[in-house]
Amino acid sequence: MANTNESASIHRQIEARLADHDVRYTKGRQRVAAELADADGPLSVTELTQKMSESVPLSSVYRTIAVFEDAGIVSQHLATSEMARYELAEWLRGHHHHLVCIDCGRVEDIEIPEDIERTVEDVVASLASGTSFQPTNHALEIEGRCKECG
Amino acid sequence: MANTNESASIHRQIEARLADHDVRYTKGRQRVAAELADADGPLSVTELTQKMSESVPLSSVYRTIAVFEDAGIVSQHLATSEMARYELAEWLRGHHHHLVCIDCGRVEDIEIPEDIERTVEDVVASLASGTSFQPTNHALEIEGRCKECG
């Protein structure tokens, strides 16, 4: 994700998506997008703000996140945390899952081999088949202790 | 879970666990536990309070939840919601997963056949094997549209 080409491509896609929603891709929004694209896991608005060198009011970052969420550019991470954390949506960063440290709270993205992913999808499909629930997405969150807290 | 015997057993287990933590199983706490045992999905403190006939201050329910969480009796549901939702811990209600409606927000427990569960565990194990992350638990959240919102 630190790759320059990928990053440029992501920015272009975000710009296009925002254009569809008739909103501008301003510098402030670009900065937030850059941090999200660079992150290795979902970030809270506070973390996001701290990572941005120049001082930006929290409310502006909140508004940017709201615009992004509305346009489907970011999604909120499933968590038990007191603070919401956000990451680029799947169509931008690819399907992935999370390792959540139960001690320090750190969340790390994890990519999962295609064959295993297919297995998970089979599981989801077979679970839903008995019900009238129509699945559109799934999240496999793995809790445990990370390297540092191990 | 509406079964009386099961329910009685759960209360006994909770009482014992609380005793281990040197806290009493008071009437207020029993009422909260009863609602949780009766629920078919995780509940917010507000929902919990509303379900309890007699009026109880929110702060008391919050405190009960805090005590329960501390004793490992309830756990907080993984969510993107603005309000935290709680359910009885796994050792009390068994391992299960969730169907989350992306329209109405309703969360429903889903039990998963043993062979499929084993598959999920294999997936988790194989994902963690490459890392220094030590998994202790996992959650498979299935998002989609429920019967009513379908």
Next chain:
DNA sequence: TTCCTTGCAAACGATTTGCATTGGA
């Protein structure tokens, strides 16, 4: 000029906490 965007401060809502009172062992 015309709107969208931003900053600042105030408002909100979920959750927590201080303190005095109640109640169980």
Next chain:
DNA sequence: TCCAATGCAAATCGTTTGCAAGGAA
């Protein structure tokens, strides 16, 4: 009696919003 548990009100803290100033088309 003694300390945990509770009710109430005030405090916190993440998040949202009103409004006026700034900026792009």
